[in-house]
Amino acid sequence: MRMRSFWSELLTAAASHPFPLVPGDVVSLYELPRYDDVGDDDDDLFPNVPAAPGMPCMGEDRSIYRRGARRWRKLYRVNGHIFQAKRFNRRAFCAFCQDRIWGLGRQGFKCIQCKLLVHKKCHKLVQKPCSSEHVDPIEVKDETNGEGTLPRASSVRSRADPEPPLPDTPPAPPAAPAVRSEDLEPGSQRQYSLDDFELIRVIGRGSYAKVLMVELRRTKRVYAMKVIKKALVTDDEDIDWVQTEKHVFETASNHPFLVGLHSCFQTPSRLFFVIEFVRGGDLMFHMQRQRRLPEEHARFYAAEISLALHFLHSHGIIYRDLKLDNVLLDHEGHIKLTDYGMCKEGVRPGDTTSTFCGTPNYIAPEILRGEEYGFSVDWWALGVLTYEMLAGRSPFDIAQAADNPDQNTEDYLFQVILEKTIRIPRSLSVKAASVLKGFLNKSAAERLGCGENAFLDILHHPFFKTIDWEMLEQKQVVPPFKPRLESERDLANFPPEFTDEPVHLTPDNDTVIADIDQSEFEGFEYVNPLLMSLEDCV
Incomplete structure (x- = not known):
């Protein structure tokens, strides 16, 4: 059973909405009351206390749903072989060039049918067709320890090493003896x-x-x-x-x-x-209640997220799973990113990877096109998330898509991400529209945060002009919203x-x-x- 997107279902109620409609502007169909129309008390931003335990909160819309990230396994077809990147627990030798298969993590390719082992660099050169019959791989026990387990290491191989790790291979951790x-x-x-x-x-x-x-x-x-x-x-x-x-x-x-x-x-x-x-819950939980945020609030969260992403990038990590579910609020109202299961580590400047992974609504166009990618995918995801905070919907929602089974599929969503021109709500400021267009540029090279100046372009963007980045990183800027918490164990x-x-x-x-x-x-x-x-x- 397919789950309907909250953003799409808003369209159903749009026709009876009392606010004036602007022809040609999709976003105006779900124009919602501004924060200032709700009240002057900051507590109205996220009305997160139900009338009774188990009851919905005021204004809550549970049709906003959580969608998990996925990682698609990559197969390489050559001459009938179906190669997959594999990790070898014993010394292995390439069936094509006969050299030792070196590397950390996933060191080489293995045909899932005939079990042939080859270097990544050699797999396209294999001329012997796959027989679909099992062929004993060339694996040799390591004479030093009898088992041949490759040493684990947390650092990235140097460029001088004979065989670099495969594109999406996280460095393995150092082995440590169990301590009683x-x-x-x-x-x-x-x-x-x-x-x-x-x-x-x-x-x-x-x-x-x-x-x-x-x-x-x-x-x-x-x-x-x-x-x-x-x-x-x-x-x-x-x-x-x-x-x-x-x-x-x-x-x-x-x-x-x-x-x-x-x-x-x-x-x-x-x-x-x-x-x-x-303790403050995640942005998905709060957005289910507020639907969209004032620009100042979205700016604050986007700025703190930017600093977190920049820190990960500076340590060679692509996050790859930024979404409302993974942005938490602490007891003071500052954000914290969580869930690093989709991360790619060991990425040096100029390095790329190619794993097809992520949460569908946040996947960048370069991933969908099957291209090699780097840190650019995180800035795209930040654009999608910022759009959701400001507009109260996904930038890829299609009118009446929820009522059309052909348009309510992952493949159709990917087609929209690749081809649809993103419409910016007219209710947003010029600066907000500019930062969204910057992050949501379908060309990774031209995307905000990916140019020659990289993160500096984000710091100096007019949308973030009011942000004191040094004070923000030291948590000296007061958050726009403080979660209601009665105790350290409050799970409201x-x-x-x-x-x-x-x-x-x-x-x-x-x-x-x-x-x-x-x-x-x-x-x-x-x-x-x-x-x-x-x-x-x-």
Whole structure:
């Protein structure tokens, strides 16, 4: 059953809307009351307290829906072979040039039919057609350790290395031996387990993870805990994505507008990320109540998001999943980006990647065209999100699309993103229209933030003229909206479909655990030394 977009359903009510219509302007069909028409109290911006528990909030429209990100696996067809980038646990040699297949993460290509192994650079040169029959790959045990597992490394290979990593290969983490608590010396870094936390409430759920609000028993501090079942990530690529998310969480801990990591630990069946608990809810939850924001408010959020994206880019990370769901508000009203499962790390200036991934409504044209891309895709997504905040709808909604099954598909959405001229609402200021046109330029080279001056073009854009960027990054600018929170555990800003779920974890299945290669998750444990030092002061 297809879910209808909130933005499309607004069209149904447009005909009876009391506001005057401007011919030729699609946006004027859903012109909504301005913030100033609602009231002078800032609390009216996000009316997020229901009349009674479980009841809808004033003005809430639950037809705004959440859509998860996807990652399409890329296959390369050559001479009947169907090659896929793979990670080899043993030394492997190219069937074409006979040289060793070097690299980190996904080192080479493997035909999913005949199992032929080749370098990425050699796969187009393979002349022997695929027999669709199994051919034993050339893999050799490593004489040094008997298993041939390639060394894990967190740094990017230098340009002098014989074989660079494949386009979308996150660097693998350094291996670390498991540490038992009884082996730790007094004052040394401790390890955590599930017994150290009290599970309080479910606050989110994704395609392969559940997010809980938890309390660290020793300090009574509240955190969020992302729980991933190992059985769902045993594929080579899935494991790499989990490791990438861990690396990005570690990096993000150093920035005020990114959700940071407290610790990681594992059980035989699950992986656990303990992260900051951001209490204000996400922008999707709040936009379900307000529909569109005043320009000053959208400017503030867009500016803080810009700083967060710039930090990730400066550390070689493409975010690739910016959307309303992943923009959280803290207790003061500042934003924090979360969910790094779609990130690509190890990107140097001028580097590109090619994985087809993201949340459909936010995917940049260059991804849809199958082109190599870089940081440009994040600035496109920021344009889409800023448009949603200012206009109260997606820039790609088509009139009556919800009533036409042929237009209510992913393929049609992609066609619209590639071909449709984006209409800017006439109600927006000239500066707002200019920044939207800049971010939503279908040419990545001409997009705002992607030119010769890169991020400086965003800093100096007229739309952000009133922003003091230094004070903003130091969180010295007062947010335009402060979430209503009665306590540290107040969950009024989280969707009840999550918070009403039972909090317990399902019992382990010994049969499922037996099929999991636990060596794939070696070195997953981690403790943030900065947060640890703060806890020791408690």
